[in-house]
Amino acid sequence: MHYVIFTRTDQTPDAELGHYLANVGATLDPFYGRLLTFGEPERLEGETRYTRTALLEFPTEDDARAWYRSPAYQELVHWRTQALGHSVDINLLTGAAA
Secondary structure (H helix, E strand, O other): OEEEEEEEOOOOOHHHHHHHHHHHHHHHHHHOOEEEEEEOOOOOOOOOOOOEEEEEEEOOHHHHHHHHHOHHHHHHHHHHHHHHOOOOEEEEEEOOOO
């Protein structure tokens, strides 16, 4: 099982990202992806500066990579980057076996 973790490092209100948030879910479907969680993390240790984190699940690494590279998602990346004024951290991790 593989995961993609998204992090935002600013205080952009969700309302300003309405287009992105309303459309990103549909980009997951062709790649069997699903949103596990999205929100403001509760810091238990360390000094994280992230105000939002999303954790997505994909059945294979290929599905995760194909989703990220898909034209539908890349269009949203462009929109999101313009709305935020900067890029975000996106990381691919291998999850533990079920």
